[in-house]
Amino acid sequence: MARLGEVVRQVRSKNAGPFWLTVDIFCGSDAAFARVRDALKDEEVARLFRCAPARLRRFDIASLNAIKISLPRPVVQGSPGDRDLHGASYANLLAEMEIPDNS
């Protein structure tokens, strides 16, 4: 097992407007991309964000060795209960996720 953040080049998250959050995983190589693409299960990601799996939008972008995951913001930006206005800290949830070694 390894932490996803140790396998890839960068994980970042940002607001995509006040109502959406988007997480970009830049894997850095074909091998890392293939590994993360196969290891990352939508149900697990949805659990991390406490989001309904059907609400996740996922894009595996081979030309960039990147995986993008967008979801409705857990709390609308700046509304009561929002803890991170720019949404940049959510990336840590994915970066700290354990993924299996190459089979």
Add this chain to the structure above:
Amino acid sequence: MVRVLVPSGALGLGHDPDALDAGIAARPDIIAIDGGSTDSGPHYLGTGRSKYARATTAREWGALMAARARAGVPLVIGSAETCGTDRAVDRLVEITREIAAERGEALRIAVLRCTQDPDDLVRALAAGRIHPLDPAPGISAERLRQCSNIVALAGAEQIQAALATGAQIVIAGRTTDTAIISALPLLRGCDPGAAWHGAKIGECGALCTTRPDSGVIMLTFERNGFTVTPMARDAAATPFSVSAHMLYENADPFILHEPGGHLDVSAARYEALDERRVRASGAIWVPAQRYTVKLEGARPTGFRVASLVLIRAPRHVAAAAAWCRDIERRARADVCARLGLARDSFDIELRRIGQDATLGALERRRGDPVELGVLAIVSARDAAAAGEIARLLNPYLLHHPLPADEAQPSLAFAFSPPEMALGPAHEFCLNHVLELEQPMQAFRLEVIEVGHGQAG
């Protein structure tokens, strides 16, 4: 061919002055800069304020006005003063007048106003001309009237109308980040797929290059593609840095919705022309059946006061979560009993900095922190109640024991008083589009002449 010079991702972020000089020497047809965003939260739209210091805005805007005069081409800013309300636009017009007077410059300024009259929107809602995006909060006539500000986002058509006045400077209220860039290439007959694609890539200036902090890039639009050239000598645009920008702050990396249609970059190609320039082509523009503009609205939700207390003793650090829950429970009951407030008219929330303050219930890591900060956030319907609740909370934060039989402890307040008034709170309450019969329907254009008849 149309050359659009983008000095940085937003006015206020700064740019490399040498790169700006290089950009002017490369003979742009227009200079386009974004002035705002919702990304700093609902306070700015709610109050109409700018997030930047007036001195910062004046200094950077002055540098761009001077660069514009040298180039002899239009300078366009969208989303003036962060939120792009009418009052924000008026502030930037005032700054522009001051700088023009200092420079002895005579200017024609086109001013595009985007603030919406709630009564107009209530009628539009009743007529079925306001459509929800996903996810959209529920709206009603009452909710629209509660907003302190509602703006509609202008697109390329409105910026083109402003340019058609012959103005040297266009100061626009809330505008899509891309429209200030795409407007001129579209007007000159460039392929709309290329115009919008280049606009999206260039919206944050040099963020699509290897040196984001340098700010300045040139976008060269041809009939069916565009080229990105960074203006800082040590910056490079690569197929990766350029194409990766489609992911930035965009829920869908292939589709971008704009007034009048959407951009689809699924078939786009990115090609290195040399070590620092990239040419892109192949994106397509899909016109929409109806012309819509996005609405943004913020409404006041009450007032907030925050307090901060620090916990250092290991046994207190270890018990902090239960300690916070106990205080929340007791203080809420006290507020109802002593102030006579209904439970749903206020809130008290304690967040443990050093434990899970950033992610809350989503946090999965557990550690052994040296100390914790407890951030108490009080919200209430008016400022007086918020202050009173925060003072009611004060002795709990300072002395509340845990376990209950502990002799009265004292925790650490960092300053006196520990309460910080945060002022009025706002929330974004619209994620909707407004359908228009023609693009200028929700916008107002004014032409102002400044400095005419003066010496110099």
